[in-house]
Amino acid sequence: xxxxxxxxxxxxxxxxxxxxxxxxxxxxxxxxxxxxxxxxxxxxxxxxxxxxxxxxxxxxxxxxxxxxxxxxxxxxxxxxxxxxxxxxxxxxxxxxxxxxxxxxxxxxxxxxxxxxxxxxxxxxxxxxxxxxxxxxxxxxxxxxxxxxxxxxxxxxxxxxxxxxxxxxxxxxxxxxxxxxxxxxxxxxxxxxxxxxxxxxxxxxxxxxxxxxxxxxxxxxxxxxxxxxxxxxxxxxxxxxxxxxxxxxxxxxxxxxxxxxxxxxxxxxxxxxxxxxxxxxxxxxxxxxxxxxxxxxxxxxxxxxxxxxxxxxxxxxxxxxxxxxxxxxxxxxxxxxxxxxxxxxxxxxxxxxxxxxxxxxxxxxxxxxxxxxxxxxxxxxxxxxxxxxxxxxxxxxxxxxxxxxxxxxxxxxxxxxxxxxxxxxxxxxxxxxxxxxxxxxxxxxxxxxxxxxxxxxxxxxxxxxxxxxxxxxxxxxxxxxxxxxxxxxxxxxxxxxxxxxxxxxxxxxxxxxxxxxxxxxxxxxxxxxxxxxxx
Amino acid sequence: xxxxxxxxxxxxxxxxxxxxxxxxxxxxxxxxxxxxxxxxxxxxxxxxxxxxxxxxxxxxxxxxxxxxxxxxxxxxxxxxxxxxxxxxxxxxxxxxxxxxxxxxxxxxxxxxxxxxxxxxxxxxxxxxxxxxxxxxxxxxxxxxxxxxxxxxxxxxxxxxxxxxxxxxxxxxxxxxxxxxxxxxxxxxxxxxxxxxxxxxxxxxxxxxxxxxxxxxxxxxxxxxxxxxxxxxxxxxxxxxxxxxxxxxxxxxxxxxxxxxxxxxxxxxxxxxxxxxxxxxxxxxxxxxxxxxxxxxxxxxxxxxxxxxxxxxxxxxxxxxxxxxxxxxxxxxxxx
Numbered sequence: 001x002x003x004x005x006x007x008x009x010x011x012x013x014x015x016x017x018x019x020x021x022x023x024x025x026x027x028x029x030x031x032x033x034x035x036x037x038x039x040x041x042x043x044x045x046x047x048x049x050x051x052x053x054x055x056x057x058x059x060x061x062x063x064x065x066x067x068x069x070x071x072x073x074x075x076x077x078x079x080x081x082x083x084x085x086x087x088x089x090x091x092x093x094x095x096x097x098x099x100x101x102x103x104x105x106x107x108x109x110x111x112x113x114x115x116x117x118x119x120x121x122x123x124x125x126x127x128x129x130x131x132x133x134x135x136x137x138x139x140x141x142x143x144x145x146x147x148x149x150x151x152x153x154x155x156x157x158x159x160x161x162x163x164x165x166x167x168x169x170x171x172x173x174x175x176x177x178x179x180x181x182x183x184x185x186x187x188x189x190x191x192x193x194x195x196x197x198x199x200x201x202x203x204x205x206x207x208x209x210x211x212x213x214x215x216x217x218x219x220x221x222x223x224x225x226x227x228x229x230x231x232x233x234x235x236x237x238x239x240x241x242x243x244x245x246x247x248x249x250x251x252x253x254x255x256x257x258x259x260x261x262x263x264x265x266x267x268x269x270x271x272x273x274x275x276x277x278x279x280x281x282x283x284x285x286x287x288x289x290x291x292x293x294x295x296x297x298x299x300x301x302x303x304x305x306x307x308x309x310x311x312x313x314x315x316x317x318x319x320x321x322x323x324x325x326x327x328x329x330x331x332x333x334x335x336x337x338x339x340x341x342x343x344x345x346x347x348x349x350x351x352x353x354x355x356x357x358x359x360x361x362x363x364x365x366x367x368x369x370x371x372x373x374x375x376x377x378x379x380x381x382x383x384x385x386x387x388x389x390x391x392x393x394x395x396x397x398x399x400x401x402x403x404x405x406x407x408x409x410x411x412x413x414x415x416x417x418x419x420x421x422x423x424x425x426x427x428x429x430x431x432x433x434x435x436x437x438x439x440x441x442x443x444x445x446x447x448x449x450x451x452x453x454x455x456x457x458x459x460x461x462x463x464x465x466x467x468x469x470x471x472x473x474x475x476x477x478x479x480x481x482x483x484x485x486x487x488x489x490x491x492x493x494x495x496x497x498x499x500x501x502x503x504x505x506x507x508x509x510x511x512x513x514x515x516x517x518x519x520x521x522x523x524x525x526x527x528x529x530x531x532x533x534x
Numbered sequence: 535x536x537x538x539x540x541x542x543x544x545x546x547x548x549x550x551x552x553x554x555x556x557x558x559x560x561x562x563x564x565x566x567x568x569x570x571x572x573x574x575x576x577x578x579x580x581x582x583x584x585x586x587x588x589x590x591x592x593x594x595x596x597x598x599x600x601x602x603x604x605x606x607x608x609x610x611x612x613x614x615x616x617x618x619x620x621x622x623x624x625x626x627x628x629x630x631x632x633x634x635x636x637x638x639x640x641x642x643x644x645x646x647x648x649x650x651x652x653x654x655x656x657x658x659x660x661x662x663x664x665x666x667x668x669x670x671x672x673x674x675x676x677x678x679x680x681x682x683x684x685x686x687x688x689x690x691x692x693x694x695x696x697x698x699x700x701x702x703x704x705x706x707x708x709x710x711x712x713x714x715x716x717x718x719x720x721x722x723x724x725x726x727x728x729x730x731x732x733x734x735x736x737x738x739x740x741x742x743x744x745x746x747x748x749x750x751x752x753x754x755x756x757x758x759x760x761x762x763x764x765x766x767x768x769x770x771x772x773x774x775x776x777x778x779x780x781x782x783x784x785x786x787x788x789x790x791x792x793x794x795x796x797x798x799x800x801x802x803x804x805x806x807x808x809x810x811x812x813x814x815x816x817x818x819x820x821x822x823x824x825x826x827x828x829x830x831x832x833x834x835x836x837x838x839x840x841x842x843x844x845x846x847x848x849x850x851x852x853x854x855x856x857x858x859x860x861x862x863x864x865x866x867x868x869x
Binding site: 028030036038039044045046132134135136137138140143144200203204216218219220221222224242244245246247248250251254255257258260410411412413414416417420430431432445454455 | 564565566567568569570571572573574575576577578579582586589590614616617618619620625628629684687688691692695698699700701702705708711814815816817819820823824827830832
C-alpha cells in the first residue's frame, strides 16, 4: 500500500516535471467552471458540467459536431456509409490516432475498431463485465436516446471498419453518435484496469484520444489538463488547460476581472451590462438551443379542448415575461424548436397577446369561472431563469381574462416525477435543451405519443403530428425531413398543447486576450483551437 | 477523573445510534430520489428506474437498509457515492483537511480577538469603547455570511487587489497533497512563494468564517467577566492591593473562561455550518459544499456517511471540551 502511494507520488512528480518543463514559456488558459464534474466517464452522467470536463477536452467520438454548429463532421471515423434500407451504418475509422500517454497509462497500440466496440458494448450488453463497473451505472443518455432498442449489433468488419446494425431506420443516428455518451474509450486501458482490479479508475483517471490529456483533479477545486502533443487534429495553441471550479457567478466574475481566469460561463443576469462595459473583457453571446414552455394537461378537462388552450395562449404577454424573467436575455418562442435549429418554421404566426380575444374564445368554448394550477419549477434552468416569477406573470395575465391561478411547486426530483402523471392537475412550466441538434430530439421526445406519461408533459398524442414525426425519423433525405418537421410545427401550433414561452440567450464573458473561442449552440464549452494573446 | 471520562464516553454510544438514525432517515424523508434527479427533464422509464434502484440496494425494506448501514459502519464502510462512484470515506478525508484548516484558522482568529475584546469591554463597562465593541459584535453576529464574503471579495480582491479572489493556492503551484493541509503541504513542497500564496488565500475566508464565533466569544467573555468582576474574591484581591492587571488577568479571567471554553466548544458546530456558505463563496473544496451538493442530488450514502462523520467530530470536540471543562472547573469533575 505504502509502495503504491510512493509510486503514485513519484508518478505525479514526473507529470509535474512535464508541466514544469514547459513552464517558462507555457501558455496556460484558466477556465472558471461553474461546478465540479461528477466523474470522467461521460456515458455515466447527463450534466453539461461533467461533459465539459470529460468528453470535450479528453475524448473524441466517431463523428463530431462542427464547432459552432449542429452539423456533423468526421471525427474518429473518416467516413461512413448508410445502407439503402437505413439499417446498417458502416464507419471507416481514422488510422494513426494515438491514445494519451500519462503517468498512469502508456498505450502500446493506436486506436482501432476494438475501442469502438468496447465503448458501446459496455453500455449495451448486460453481460459485459463493464455494464455495472461502478454502482448505479445507469447509462442514462444511452438509454434515454433509446439506443438499446435501436442497436441490434455492432460488428467489427476489420481493424478499421465497424458496422452498426439497427433494428429500425433512425435518421438522427449519426447525430446521436456525436453526443457525449458516444465518446470512445481505450479498450487496452480498460483491460489493464480490469486485470489490476481497478475498474472504477476508468471514471477517475480518464484516457482518450482528445486534444487534452488529463493530468489531475483536486476534488471541487481544480482540474488540470495538458495539450496532447500527438493529437490527430494537431497540437493545441495553448499548453495547459486548467478548470478552476468556482460555483458562485459573482465570484467567477471577480476572478475573471482579477485575471485569475480568462473565460467563465453563466454570468449572473444582473452583471451582464457591467461586463459589456468592461474594456478588458469580451462578451460573446448566442441564442441557446432551448425552449421554455407551459404544458397543459391535454387529457384533463377543460384543457382537452383546443379552443381553451388557444384562448389561454392568447392571454399570455410574452414580452412582459421576457422583461421580468429573462431581463432581455431571451426571445419569444412561437415554435417548440428554437430558431437556430434546421427545419424551424418561420412562416408560423404566433398567438398574439390579446386578452379580449382570449376572453371571447373562452366564453365561446363554454368555459366560465375557470380555476387552474400552474406548476413552477423550484430550480433555475437555462430555458427558465426564474419559474416562480414567470408563473406570477402568467397568473396576472390569466386574472385579466377571469381565470384564477394557483401556483404550486415541489422539490425538483419530485416535480419531474409528478409532472409526468397523466392525471396531473394543472399546467407545468418546464423546458428542454437540445442534445444533438436534431429536431427529432425536441419533437419526438417532448411531444411524441411514446412520451405520454413521461417526457411529454402535455400528455398530448395527436395522430397527424405523430405520423409526421415518425415518417421524418426514417427518411434520410434532409430536405424531405425538413418539410415534414415544418408541417409538424403547423399541427403543433393549431393544436396548442403548450404555450411556447421563450428561447434564452447564452452569454460567455472572457478576457480580450482569448482568441479563437467558438460558442457551442448545444451549450458545451470547448477549448481546442483556443489561443491566448501574449 | 477516570469515572468522569468513562461517563462521558458512555454517553457517546446512544448519541452515535441517534445520529445514525437521524442521518439515515433525514435524507430519505426528503421528497425526490437520486434516479429522477439524475435523469432530469428527459425522465426514466419505471422499469429502468426499478433496475437502478435495485442495483443500489434501495429496493430493500428500510429497516434492512438501515441495518446494513450500521453493520457496514462497524466494518469501516460508509458506502460509495452514487454520483462520483468513490467511497464516501475517501471523499470525506480528501476534503476534510480543507475544512479543518479553514475552521482552525477561523477559531484562532475568533479566540485571539474575541477574548481580549470581551475583557476590554467588561473592564470599560458602559464606556464608548464597550458600546462600540458590543455594537460591532452584534453586527457581526447578525451579518449574512454570503453578503459579507462577497463584500470583502469585491473590496479586497476586486478594488484593492490585496488578496486573491478564491481558491486555496495560486494555480501556478501544483504539488502532491501530502497532508491535505495547504499551509503544511506548501511548506513541504519547497516551492518558493507557495506558503505565502496559501496564507494569502486563507485570509478572507478565515475572517468571514470567524465573524460569528468572534462575536459570540466576545459577548460571552464580556458577560462572564462582568459576573466574575462582581464576585467577592475579586473584591478581596483588589482590597489586598493586587495590581489591576493581576486581578483581571489571573483571578477574574481564569474563572470567567469556564463558560467561554464551553462556548468555544459549541462553536465547532457553528463553524461547520458556517463553512458551507464560506466554502461556496470562496470555492473552498471542503466538506460543507460537498454535503450540500450531495443533499441536492440525494446522494444517500454521502449524506448519511458525511453527517455521521461530522457528528462524530463534533462529539469528539465536545468530549474534549467536557474534559477541559472538568480540568479547569473541579466542581464539575467531582459532581
